[in-house]
Amino acid sequence: MKLDIHTITESDIIQKEIISKIRDLINHKNLEPGDKLPSERQLSERFDVSRSNVREAIQKLEFYGLLNSIPQSGTFVANIGVIALNGMIEDILRLDEPDFKSLVETRILLELKTARLAALRRTPEDLVQMQEALDAYTNKVHNGENAVQEDLLFHLAIAKAAGNSTMNTFMLIITPGIITNFEKYHVCDKNQPVIGIKEHEAILEAIKNKDPEAAKQKMKDHFKILYQYCYSI
Amino acid sequence: MKLDIHTITESDIIQKEIISKIRDLINHKNLEPGDKLPSERQLSERFDVSRSNVREAIQKLEFYGLLNSIPQSGTFVANIGVIALNGMIEDILRLDEPDFKSLVETRILLELKTARLAALRRTPEDLVQMQEALDAYTNKVHNGENAVQEDLLFHLAIAKAAGNSTMNTFMLIITPGIITNFEKYHVCDKNQPVIGIKEHEAILEAIKNKDPEAAKQKMKDHFKILYQYCYSI
């Protein structure tokens, strides 16, 4: 198994070049929102790359909402204007692999908020699911087994209960990177699982009591060691 | 790859079915981290779908870090364990279109933090770029033109100065949805551009002075109207 999952490959470089060329094309031709891009075939010929490479680049720009492909019709510039478009493409091209510190910093930010929101919005059904996740975690720890997964699922259950689909998505996006880096840097070794149980219980208790500030504070306590470790590397 | 942020299509439904079947397969065959999935051809035959559909589903799971494709070798289950894997796939399948409220709520959370971090970490180069973005915004407003794009780019410049690549990426992801909904609900009409200039200037001033708390507060002030509007719908 390859440990470093998110390695930058040769095709990533090609894709960035294509994206850059598409941007130049939009600027040079003064394409405005709603205007049609040249067809995939024309682009692949003009840029001297395969059509599938062009398609991938277009799909990436579609992901960021900058282009809009319509079957049997064409690919169109999104309705956000050429200035914002240039700025965003520049940012997308500049984006590189997120470092561990960046991931943890974002995770803490998100989770302090989801804990707070969960305390405000959790349904009885949410409570059941969080309790189940916590029980699974507790059992594993008491058996002396590795409970990183159950730990994680408890936090995702909170994110679910927060009732914010965007934050929920973002939590899912950063989770694998967090796990990978935890294993790489042996973060879990520095945390006492038994302490983790009490901290989790305190968080759930606050959410159960619909006490948002307490939930946030208990989550903060839970992240204290991670926080210090993160800023020490 | 397409995230569920935008419109849901027919092929998205097919993709979710395939993801669901891959999950069942992993469970039924008791595949563990590092184990190899059947080949794309076998999966497409077994599920009675095209190979490209299978590839897209695998790429989505790869995006969330659950699978790992190695050329000329195979697709492998990531190193996160079957329990977390099941939980995350369940979450991914459940994800639906984020509502406007969810987007704004997340944006405010992110931007209060990026403003704070930018005040702590901004380089002289960052200051120049933020100032340029602000000037472009100011000029447009003074000419009576629509300055939504320049507004946006100023905020993205702050996110860049915050020095957190994950938050930067997340800002880019939510921005198109924010713009689309702004136009849909005519949010901009409710904001006075001239007031916006002063608010932007105050934010930049705080970042320039390396005053994180002031930067956060000024950003909060800037979002006040949006915040109220968001929670009123």
Added chain:
DNA sequence: AGCCTTTTACTGGTTAACCAATTATTGAAT
């Protein structure tokens, strides 16, 4: 048997041909 080379089959990725739907063009009828 054990080791090493050679061969074979299989893998994800790439390319090219094909498809159905849309759009542009044509041209006759009014």
Added chain:
DNA sequence: ATTCAATAATTGGTTAACCAGTAAAAGGCT
């Protein structure tokens, strides 16, 4: 000249064939 139906060209999406590299199997050698 205008309108509108028929046709041709073009589009993104799909499928199937192909490629290069890997991993396993086979087979000869000691």
